[in-house]
Amino acid sequence: MEVLAKIAFGMYALIILCGGAVTVTAQSLVRALIGLIATLFAVAGMYLLLAAPLIAFMQILIYVGAVCVLIFFAIMLTRASGEGKEAATPTARPAHQYANAVLVLLAPAVFLSWVIIRHPAKSVPVPAKVTVAELGKGLLEPYTLSFELISVVLLVAMAGAVLLIWEKRRKE
Amino acid sequence: MSIPIIPVELIRIIVALGAVGAFVGLNGLVLVYVERKVAGHCQRRPGPFEVGPHGLLTPLADALKLVGKQLFMPTGADPWLFWLAPIVSFLPVLLLFLPIPFSPVLTGMEVHLGILFILAFSGINVLALCLAGWGSNNKWALLGAGRAVAQSVAYEIPLLLSLLAVIFMVGSLNLSEIVRSQGSWPWQWHICTQPLAFLIYFTCAVAEVNRNPFDLPEAESELTAGFHTEYSGMAFGLFFLAEYMNMIIVCSIATVVFLGGWQGPFFSGALWFFAKMYALLFIIIWFRWTYPRVRFNQLLNINWKWLLPLGLANLLVTAFLMKIF
Numbered sequence: 001m002e003v004l005a006k007i008a009f010g011m012y013a014l015i016i017l018c019g020g021a022v023t024v025t026a027q028s029l030v031r032a033l034i035g036l037i038a039t040l041f042a043v044a045g046m047y048l049l050l051a052a053p054l055i056a057f058m059q060i061l062i063y064v065g066a067v068c069v070l071i072f073f074a075i076m077l078t079r080a081s082g083e084g085k086e087a088a089t090p091t092a093r094p095a096h097q098y099a100n101a102v103l104v105l106l107a108p109a110v111f112l113s114w115v116i117i118r119h120p121a122k123s124v125p126v127p128a129k130v131t132v133a134e135l136g137k138g139l140l141e142p143y144t145l146s147f148e149l150i151s152v153v154l155l156v157a158m159a160g161a162v163l164l165i166w167e168k169r170r171k172e
Numbered sequence: 173m174s175i176p177i178i179p180v181e182l183i184r185i186i187v188a189l190g191a192v193g194a195f196v197g198l199n200g201l202v203l204v205y206v207e208r209k210v211a212g213h214c215q216r217r218p219g220p221f222e223v224g225p226h227g228l229l230t231p232l233a234d235a236l237k238l239v240g241k242q243l244f245m246p247t248g249a250d251p252w253l254f255w256l257a258p259i260v261s262f263l264p265v266l267l268l269f270l271p272i273p274f275s276p277v278l279t280g281m282e283v284h285l286g287i288l289f290i291l292a293f294s295g296i297n298v299l300a301l302c303l304a305g306w307g308s309n310n311k312w313a314l315l316g317a318g319r320a321v322a323q324s325v326a327y328e329i330p331l332l333l334s335l336l337a338v339i340f341m342v343g344s345l346n347l348s349e350i351v352r353s354q355g356s357w358p359w360q361w362h363i364c365t366q367p368l369a370f371l372i373y374f375t376c377a378v379a380e381v382n383r384n385p386f387d388l389p390e391a392e393s394e395l396t397a398g399f400h401t402e403y404s405g406m407a408f409g410l411f412f413l414a415e416y417m418n419m420i421i422v423c424s425i426a427t428v429v430f431l432g433g434w435q436g437p438f439f440s441g442a443l444w445f446f447a448k449m450y451a452l453l454f455i456i457i458w459f460r461w462t463y464p465r466v467r468f469n470q471l472l473n474i475n476w477k478w479l480l481p482l483g484l485a486n487l488l489v490t491a492f493l494m495k496i497f
Contacts, residue, residue, distance in 0.1 A: 057292040065295025072302045
């Protein structure tokens with residue numbers, strides 16, 4: 001079991017990285033979406049490895065089943081063509097821009113790994129199983145505030161979208 | 173030499189997947205035959221009659237024809253998306269059968285969140301329709317895909333609400349436990365305590381699997397064949413098989429959640445399960461040859477103006493009554 005879990009972890013990590021790479025580099029929007037979906041699936045697999053099947057299935061139900069389909073809908077509303085060459089072919093940039101990009105990429109990784117090495121979490125060898133009932137109690141009793149605050153993010157995103165449209169209209 | 177230990181669960185899943193594969197293949201043939209026979213008798217003609225006794229071998233001939241056909245891809249289509257779509261449509265179907273309890277013994281895998289598992293993976297089918305519609309580079313296919321998105325996103329909500337009402341009463345997402353919470357006589361089934369939820373569920377289920385009267389993504393008379401216009405041979409065959417298997421899945425969930433699953437009067441077992449499931453399948457096929465297709469605005473109106481408020485009200489009343497009693 002232990003070995004199988006490690007193999008699964010490696011596969012999921014590989015899919016996450018490849019999917020992410022496809023999402024960023026694909027020239028066609030729909031292909032980028034496929035990369036994103038692969039990544040989301042592999043993340044759901046990671047949740048399963050953490051013995052959190054509820055979150056894994058919710059990830060698939062909401063992100064793959066609903067959010068990605070809505071992204072697809074949004075792509076259909078754009079003037080993307082079926083042949084799919086939305087992104088311009090990349091042109092050569094000055095070297096310092098690449099250096100900046102690498103710096104930006106590495107900074108969070110270095111910071112996070114430094115934090116994890118300095119303050120190792122008290123980890124358990126086998127992840128603890130939490131039943132749905134316990135999870136629901138947790139979300140509605142001790143963690144109510146954080147649970148509600150997370151939903152504010154959605155409100156902020158919507159307000160931001162409306163604001164962006166207004167800004168654009170004023171310019172026109 | 174030490175023998176590597178293969179976990180029992182893994183073997184069980186592999187065996188179950190093999191069995192599901194056989195079940196899928198066999199049922200594909202049976203349902204094609206039933207569909208054509210029912211269509212025939214609804215239209216006062218005998219249906220397929222030439223190949224084999226009473227046309228029994230017709231679906232086999234159909235399958236051979238599909239396998240033998242050449243696979244075409246239209247020019248200008250995105251090859252990756254075009255060939256990915258039928259596979260994405262078919263693969264989750266095999267997984268969907270795993271948690272369904274056909275009988276206490278005949279359960280592929282006991283999943284504690286069984287119903288959530290099925291709902292999560294059945295959502296992938298829409299994605300496959302979108303990919304097919306987009307990848308074909310064809311206006312009919314694209315229109316079909318657009319309709320599929322609007323339809324399935326809309327109908328998924330009342331479907332979840334109607335199932336949630338029963339889950340509230342049982343307090344479990346495990347399909348076997350939902351069956352055990354019901355008795356063997358019809359008045360002990362959830363269809364008697366939640367008749368409205370059953371009606372909402374069944375309507376939404378027919379819409380989710382794109383069957384008549386809600387088969388707008390592939391409306392033949394308007395869109396040639398909708399999202400699968402450009403697919404030939406087994407690529408079309410996979411879509412076709414996935415559609416039939418999704419029908420079986422939604423009927424199985426209806427059987428488990430509302431009709432007492434494997435339990436029935438006098439004896440209980442897989443026989444009752446299959447009897448109820450095939451009866452529901454027959455009703456869905458019957459719908460197709462009875463009702464005309466709805467218009468797209470009617471389709472969305474039925475959902476947003478009727479099913480969704482009714483589902484919400486049903487859920488509220490359920491929760492309220494649960495709190496009192």
